[in-house]
Amino acid sequence: MPELSKRVQTFTDSVIRRMTRISDEYGAINLSQGFPDFDPPKEIMDALAEAAYKGPHQYSVTFGAPNFREALAQKQGKAIHRAIDPNKEIVVTCGGTEAMMCAMMTICNPGDKVMVFSPFYENYGADAILSGADPIYIPLIPPEYEFDITLVEQGFRDGAKAIIVCNPSNPCGKVFRRDELMAIGELAVRYDAFVVTDEVYEHMVYAPNKHICMASLPGMYEHTITCNSLSKTYSITGWRLGYLIGPEKVFEAAKKVHDFLTVGAAAPLQEAATVGLKFSDEYYEKLLQTYTEKRNYFLKGLDKIGLKHNVPQGTYFVLIDISDFLELPQFPGFSDLEFCEWMIKNIGVAAVPGSSFFKEDVNHLIRLHFAREKKTLDEALCRLEKMKECFRSY
Structure with missing residues (x-):
């Protein structure tokens, strides 16, 4: 063989x-x-039952059904504190897992370096390797899982193309403070790099902690690729509905990667889940x-x-x-x-x-x-x- x-x-x-x-x-x-x-939620299950008979059952637009993207833009625009163009800044993926893989393959060339905080969700290192990049690991120090910002800067000095920030963080449950995110963001801008965020647990942040989207910080939207999923928020991990949000230049590249990875997420599931995206606060x-x-x-x-x-x-x-x-x-x-x-x-x-x-x-x-x-x-x-x-x- x-x-x-x-x-x-x-x-x-x-x-x-x-x-x-x-x-x-x-x-x-x-x-x-x-x-x-x-x-x-019952409303989502009822919508799925209706979609089972009424459809859609064929391919939707590869980077996401229009009504699904529009609902995402409305919901996540509030979190990112800006208007999101559903036609130029959102790519719907087969789960948050594909969103992260798509982001990595969009920005990485063979031999690039990507920083990953440790502990980390196990996919990140594999994602970097599969996209041809070399991971650089930055330790989060228990018990509060804080980090040394000088190590992050050294990673950027050594040529890191991006840093992955899982916020809130799996597995340790860390929620990054505003000052921590600002410090990372300032370095990303200074060294002209990306911050790739995984924010699937955005609605599970316990008081007095608060979730802050990296892309919402001053000057960070053009340097941030936000990866997310509906899996945890609506208890539909088996539906595999995720997405990434980023500036138009990232979108144009990411939708091509996504198209050849999976073609598109399931059309009837997008139709049903749109109901959930319109839930009130x-x-x-x-x-x-x-x-x-x-x-x-x-x-x-x-x-x-x-x-x-x-x-x-x-x-x-x-x-x-x-x-x-x-x-x-x-x-x-x-x-x-x-x-x-x-x-x-x-x-x-x-x-x-x-x-x-x-x-x-x-x-x-x-x-x-x-x-x-x-x-x-x-x-x-x-x-x-x-x-x-x-x-x-x-």
């Missing part, structure tokens, strides 16, 4: 999705892959209230069990410190991946090993999520309680 691409030899398959497959095999509660176990306020309650409830349960964790400022993820467990003789030399596999088989709860998110040598963290009904969270906490037996048996 001829040699395969060297690119695909430099990263693994998705550890997150791998954990879901193992979880399904053993019937565990899946707190690894971040998707809810409750239905989307009340929907997003209730969504935040729901996830705030879930976060507080789940963290309180973890505290009662005695599991060490961070307090996420945004997203629906929490990092658990398993250092004390890894020191026990029951887990001789265990990696975090082996510990997660043990959890699935013996505790019945699926997590993601933290090492899949960090460039640094991190083996003591695992990620759980709380996008679940209360009864599911209760059962998960009940099962996690059994982890105390590890200490009692020692």
Whole structure:
């Protein structure tokens, strides 16, 4: 057989999705892959039922159905604080995953450098490599996951074409402050570079933190590609509806990349989801209230069990410190991946090993999520309680 691409030899398959497959095999509660176990809003489901019979069922415009783009422009224009041209500044993609890949392939040439904050959503490094770029990792320092702006400037000095900013950040839940975003933006302008943002958790930001779109900051719209998705906001992760927003020059290039990657997102799903994009502010306020309650409830349960964790400022993820467990003789030399596999088989709860998110040598963290009904969270906490037996048996 001829040699395969060297690119695909430099990263693994998705550890997150791998954990879901193992979880399904053993019937565990899946707190690894971040998707809810409750239905989307009824209005969206009703619209989908109608679209099933009335259509559209054929290709829409490749870069997004006109009514879908118009609704996106209205909604996101409020967040970016400017009018968005739905015909010249939005490309609809097959999920936020394609939006990020499309953005990277639009701006990167082979040999370019792209900065990525660590910890990071696992796709970013692979996206850089697949687009021919070399990732430069900038550490976020716990417990608040702050960063050294001098390292960002050094990355730009070393020729970085772009920096990826996930805000709020998966997996650590960091919400970037205005001063942090301003500092990054000023460097991007000074070195004539791009900021590629992933803002899929924009409506899950817990008080007193506030979500700020990078593209809304002074002088940043021309330097920012905003990637986003409907998956988390409307609980439709399986619909794979994402988009990117950027200046017209970026749009013209990105729509060509998207056209040859996937042709277009599903037409009937765009039709149905347009209803959600027109929801009033009340929907997003209730969504935040729901996830705030879930976060507080789940963290309180973890505290009662005695599991060490961070307090996420945004997203629906929490990092658990398993250092004390890894020191026990029951887990001789265990990696975090082996510990997660043990959890699935013996505790019945699926997590993601933290090492899949960090460039640094991190083996003591695992990620759980709380996008679940209360009864599911209760059962998960009940099962996690059994982890105390590890200490009692020692």
